[in-house]
Amino acid sequence: MRIMWNVAQNQNLFLILLRLNNLHPQGNGLLKLLRRFFHLSRKLSVLQLYLTLKDFLRYHTSWTGHRVQKMAIMLLLRKHETLEVDEDDSIIAESEVLWRINFERFIFCLKKKFCAERKKAKMRLGTLAIWEAFFEANVTNNDNKTVTSPIDGILERVGQKEGGMSMTLDHITSVLNDLECTSTANNPEEFTFDLNKLVETCRNDEIESLVKKKHGQEAYTIFRLLLKQGSPVETDEITDRTILDKQVVHETLYKLWKDEYIDSERVPSTSATGTGSAQFFVWRVKNIYREHFMDNLYHAALNLRQMVNYMAELLLEGSKDEIKLRNRKNILILALTRHDESLMLFHDF
Structure with missing residues (x-):
């Protein structure tokens, strides 16, 4: 795992590598994440980046395909303007239009989805329909901290839900206020929800949950x-x-x-x-209790990653308990994926 600490020393690179591990080699997000990885690693030399990708791909058994490795190396060379075009072999043609992902907007969409899902578990059926309609009616804006939806859009989408046709405007407005979706005197036709406030609550919930698991109910209280x-x-x-x-x-x-x-x-x-x-x-x-908690998150993620790599090495060596090892590896990868949600909550949001 020398790639984690010797090369990917800042947290952004670390998270990108974690998310690369959780993608299928042929997934649409692969190309975008690789570009993001190289964008974040501008200060590293070509040799350092090459060795990083080489080790990273070698450690993950599902990424050993020649096409995937070649695509990564082509992106690397293109970044440093040393790419020589070969129309037959190159994956990225010189004439291709390159698109930049709007990373900030992508994070906002993830934050919006995370907040919508996190609050669903405590809602009744009727309230849930209004909550979902509020997010579905969200208008595009430049604010990445709040969700704003017009009342007309909310009513339209509530009507498409089960039992939505029987809900009155007063009932829907009352539920929105209970959900902390507020309107202003200047614009009473729009409701706004503060994502950062819910993210703050979720972060505290995560830390309180860890305290409870480690030290019991009394410590939690x-x-x-x-x-x-x-x-x-x-x-x-x-x-x-x-x-x-x-x-x-x-x-x-x-x-x-x-x-x-x-x-x-x-x-x-x-x-x-x-x-x-x-x-x-x-x-x-x-x-600094949050920084302390994040340190624990990163250490736990690293330990999980090392255990996954160890299982992968045993499988490559042809262990007799292949089925058992493969099952263990899948469980660890699932745990790492879930762990990534906590990393995203504290690091990206």
């Missing part, structure tokens, strides 16, 4: 309290507000502090009964 509070909270106040045993609170706070999710500070307090002074601890969520 305390971390969530500190996260929502946004300011230092004294130990006794945490005990009172979470209704947890004092000893459990102390042990859990220590675990979270040791795992670098929270900070503690010793605050002096003048005693009310004497001239002496007392001290107590206050706790807050670390300012």
Whole structure:
């Protein structure tokens, strides 16, 4: 896996390589992602890029076809203006019109789809129809942070849903307001939803979920309290507000502090009964808790990638347990694909 750290040192290259692994060799996204990869690696030499692609393709068994390797190398040479055209052998003809992918718009579409799907699970059938109609009626704009849809478009698409014809305008408007789709006095005919606000909530949910898995329900409760509070909270106040045993609170706070999710500070307090002074601890969520979480994500992705590569090497060696190894490899690839959603949530959105 030297390609991950020796060459793809910045996070963008790392994510592009991960997504390349999850594409079928003949997929339409292959060419675009390869171009994106080379665009992000301008500062690397031709030799470094060549060795990177060579190792990358060698490690992934489904990418060993001559056509795919040749296409990657042709793109590489074209990038550095050293391509010599051969009409019979080259995959990209010199006269071909090259198109640039609108990466920002692509990320916006992914963000919109992610937010729409994330909120669906908690909705009833009638509410779900209005939510889907709102996103389907989205008008094209230059704002990548919000989704804006006209009420006429929403009504039209709601009418195409099951049970939509019986919904009144007042009911649809009420549901949109409940879903935090807002309209303004200047333009009451359009509703806007803030994607970044939902993304922020989803990020916190991901981190809280990890805290719960690692340290239990008590840690989840305390971390969530500190996260929502946004300011230092004294130990006794945490005990009172979470209704947890004092000893459990102390042990859990220590675990979270040791795992670098929270900070503690010793605050002096003048005693009310004497001239002496007392001290107590206050706790807050670390300012860099997300960076810490992202580091864990990258390490986990790297470990999964290394395990997939190890399985691929065993298969190439002709192991007796080929079926078992192949099943394990497929499970790991599926886990890596799901893991990529979390990376996308924190890195791209």
